[in-house]
Amino acid sequence: MADAQWDDLRIFLAVARAESLTGAAKALRLDPATAGRRVGRLEESLDARLFVKSPQGYTLTEAGQRLFEHALRVEEAMRGALSGGVTPADALSGSVRIGAPDGCANYLLPQVCAAICEGNPGLEVQIVALPRVFNLSKREADMAIAVSRPSAGRLTVQKLADYHLHLAAAESYLERHAPIRSLGDLAGHPVVGYIPDMIFDRELDYLSEIGTSRPEYASNSVPVQLNWIRAGAGIGIVHDFALPFAPGVRRLLTGEISLRRSFHLIRHADDRRVERLNLFAEALAQRLRAEVARLESLA
Structure with a gap:
């Protein structure tokens, strides 16, 4: 996991949510081919298949589901870091x-x-x-x-x-x-x-x-x-x-x-x-x- 960059995880999350490369690429303003390459790079670095592709779209594998839960925690931590920690405790x-x-x-x-x-x-x-x-x-x-x-x-x-x-x-x-x-x-x-x-x-x-x-x-x-x-x-x-x-x-x-x-x-x-x-x-x-x-x- 040390080799996986946050940007790759961000693309992975988008594909998992959209269940398609096209939907993820649109949400992230990327080319679908670029999104596909980044997912492939992440799979290679983890030595694990993250999605199963079918006519219905991209479905998470068991390994993909485990990474999904971890990536969500990383995403939340990134949001906190980017906010600078200055948000009052009673604010959203x-x-x-x-x-x-x-x-x-x-x-x-x-x-x-x-x-x-x-x-x-x-x-x-x-x-x-x-x-x-x-x-x-x-x-x-x-x-x-x-x-x-x-x-x-x-x-x-x-x-x-x-x-x-x-x-x-x-x-x-x-x-x-x-x-x-x-x-x-x-x-x-x-x-x-x-x-x-x-x-x-x-x-x-x-x-x-x-x-x-x-x-x-x-x-x-x-x-x-x-x-x-x-x-x-x-x-x-x-x-x-x-x-x-x-x-x-x-x-x-x-x-x-x-x-x-x-x-x-x-x-x-x-x-x-x-x-x-x-x-x-x-x-x-x-x-x-x-x-x-x-x-x-x-x-």
Whole structure:
């Protein structure tokens, strides 16, 4: 490892994260061939194969995964060294990438992270909104928010906040249809929800709880579903914290249909030693919990 230079490790990390030479080269502003040569040089110096190449991209070997964990610690040490050690203990700096379901990413994280960044000018936050579970072992993000606790992996899990969901419809839709006063009145109404075979977490299978399995209007995106409801396409389950962003949409049958879910913050176990990520996680938990409560009070 003594022969491996930091610059080679930096390229190695970029390839591992992008799972391709092209993606890594673009991120680092290098030629893909140069990135490939540098990875080859690193493999030669370590006498180990670090990647398996396939049509799907570059996948870490067992040796590559071991080096990946070590390289992350080197990267964190380099960030600390470059900061000069002058950052106050209660301040945040550097880049943090957080992955989250698109409902959380659209309606909660922008204002929460903006507030954190306002008090920490040296902090850069990247929000990756994807309707799926993030793979922290591949370091797609520094941390991720999920609605279910993971059952495997070297991960730490922290509960962030409970949130609530209710059946809702647009006033424009309700004006055109018979009143909905009970569960029995739901029959015949078009439903908005997730594409059934794209529900990546059982906690998102809301419609089964109201006796519906196949929505007439379906999307894997929470904002798309909410916009369909706002347009008067039908009825659907909506996050209470999203309702303030959807004027003209109101809750229905709140005494009969009320769902509660939880957000969990998931991190790689090795990151417990990274103080800036610990500080960010603490600030995120406090502000997200408060923001959910604020927005739900306006629903």
